[in-house]
Amino acid sequence: MPAGDTTLRPEIAHSWWRSERSGLTPAAPQPRVEPDAVDRRGRLRTAAGPVLAELARQLGETDFCVVLADRAARITELSGGGRALRDRLESLGVVSGGVFLEETTGTNSLATAYELRRGVAVHGEEHYLEPFKRFSCYGHPITHPVTRRLVGVLDITCPSAAGSPLLAPLVARAARDVEEGLLRTERAAERRMLAAFRAATAGRQRPVLVLGDGVVLAGPAAVALLDPVDHLTLRELAAGSGGGEGTLSAVTLASGRTVSVRWRPVEGSDGVLFELAELPETGAPARRPGAPVPGSAVYIGGAPGTGRTTAARALADAAGVAVRTLDASEALVRGDADWLARLERAAADRPGLLLVEDAHLLSETCAVRLHRIMARRSGPWTVLTGAPLAGLTGAHAVLAADCPVQVELPALRERTAELPGLVRTMIDGLGLGGRLHFTPAALAALGAQPFPGELRELHAVVRDVAARRSAGGVTVQDLPERYRFGPGSPAMTPLERAEHETITAALLDCGGNKLRAARQLGISRTTLYSRMRALRITG
Template structure:
């Protein structure tokens, strides 16, 4: 009988579509960074471990945060050759979906130490080995940065290997802490030198570190930090042994401003990036305005009072609020009828209500969800749209999705407002979240951190603004003050941030893969068959689109 943690790992491996006969290994040697802070912290610890193990039949290796093998610095020759023949090489990605149950992949999955003995391995070729893995957790950010592993033939197995590898992992974490402190000192020195006596915005971003002068705080939204990190990917380790090079780029901020930014590593080979912005003067920085000035993100043919208007969009995009914004300060009398009420009260009663409301001459008559109206009611409503002196606003599905009488009603309105989905306007999340916090009276007490906003930006938001408002309300309900981190969000929203904005094609791909995985109960093999693609292609696209199950 398998231990519960091993049985669950086997189930996850099977659900990924992995066969017990052989790994589905990915090898990415070009992605291995042997000059990382983790590699530098591990080097002296592994040297000491090599002295303790001597030439006995053990191999020690460690992986990065993507569970990608960085190095096998300790290894008995024959055992090392056998492991390399199974894909245990630099760049090999050891996840449960690629290599099944083992002490690297399962420790990476569980974020705690794991021992896997002989027959407990999911893959047949690994059953001749015993292995012990322990996660390496960054002491400041508390994120997993790698796994340390020791592997041997089952005949050399010993319960003492577990505390040995755990102690070595703790030693690496302690050295990471020391190097983090030195890196923070370098980042602070670089920031102070760049910001001294200058009014232009200056920002330093490191792992778990944000330093900004007042001008940068005023200029940048938290979501801009995510964009800037993406912009600077890959520059940290350039120029080792020489002055760090700088790069100048033009960047569009979440506010719509376009600014010039000069950025460089804070020191040769050091973690942390220094950003210096041209000071915005208000003339060269133009805000991106799409549609109506009343509501950012609205695409519209601008209505005027008295002109029939159609407001379209998915449920939750703010159709009702947009209609209300058309009248003067909310003081004008608005009467609203719901098309869905036809199914409750019948066509005759609904039409009578429509006629009496129109005869009462409200300042604005609103009919919601007109795509639900039966033909008889829709025809009568079209005639009312043409009545002089009656101002009518209709809401319903997006214009592109309308058919039949719904499309005819929208066409009868000279003015159209088509509201985008929230997933099309995630750059506005900081502004939207702030407005929602303000409406709850919590704007001066709560702040969503960049990491929390990044997590929200990765959500598909089928419920649009209504769904976002529910999330903000839930968070404000259990936190009264302070910074909101991803762990403060409802569980379904604590997802990894997307590394870059998705194109419409990528969003469609993301939604199709996510739907297939849901329909197949998380079984990746069945999902790949349903989508008509190979399992390897599915894994690659899931990784690119950052889809997790």
């Protein structure tokens, strides 16, 4: 957070802090433009097209520009806005292919809505970068209606003088309309994928699989042959072919078995049909490429709280070796010299496994020294944990590239199928195994949460529930209030889910004081009461 600055709203102040931590300075933007990576025929743009046109019509052609970004925070479409406004925005990187992450463009409604996964308005001086301070912008995430994954961000940008509090609910409603359009195209695409799957499996016993965004269709032979991690391998094969057909004569699966693979896209969808044939063994089973083995350096990337440390220690447990841990953040406190001395001592002691936590926080000096130690033939078995691989640059990217094995841990919101097992493990860890369990409704409510704090946040919820109830079935009403909303309410739309979370959080922040909560949200108390009744929020 900027030193001495207490005037910024908390979400803006924290965004400034993240921007500073990434190395960005207010006067020096780091724009990145990837026009070749823009998907010009994807379902997001198809669903958003009519919505963008209607927004442009409603807002006029002069003061307001409507911007659509994809799941990588990359701008895919711009509409509305007069020529003068568009020229000013284009000079700041607001162009097709422009990447709007906080690390490249600081605090703004595209990057910060992408980071927080909720609607954000940023006005004038709240922008981190100086050139953006003349604008107001209102952004809202677009969530896939089936998978609940973030698929894009919708934004309205205008000169500061033209800003209005009504633009925030307007862009939120538009994001909901895009989500409804995605649902319509999703159903048509699913029908095409199902038809292709049935045609490929008719009268045949060979393994056949269709993989789409949030869709997996597998016959019995494919289920028996493939591990879920093999799905990722197959997706990468199809992606590497540029969206066309392909054949590979030998692919090693997680089980060590080898198969030939033929794939082709399913027309009218984002699905890919895979046909596999298992090859006879010709000797010892092959090791799956990238499988961690003692001695091979490993980089484990993911957001904080996704279980990076647990995954690293699991490697040591599997190999039956001791762990020596160095935390890169300590170099920020004690200085590089002290940290490097401890690194050299640890390397000389040759522990079973040298674990370097948060390697992405190392200074360039420390990163280069660690790189050299890892290159030694007599060096220790090293495992690094750190930020997601896609966000690494410079010396940190080199460190990760030096690791033959790279593991990316998904966010908890992408692991909803694992939620029951994770909760059971946490209950067992609290010594309540066999006495306490979460009902399906409670698990469904948890599965609908964004969990920005990842596994740590989930553990805090389980611990809170266990402190108040030590036996029996945990129901939705046993959960902390902000986690009680789940997908079981049939009338709930994506916008209503976002409204529910925002209002509940504001009420908690304000100690239940509705007047203060309304002021914090920028709406009238009458509007707050109305939305609370509609969303069945008590308190």
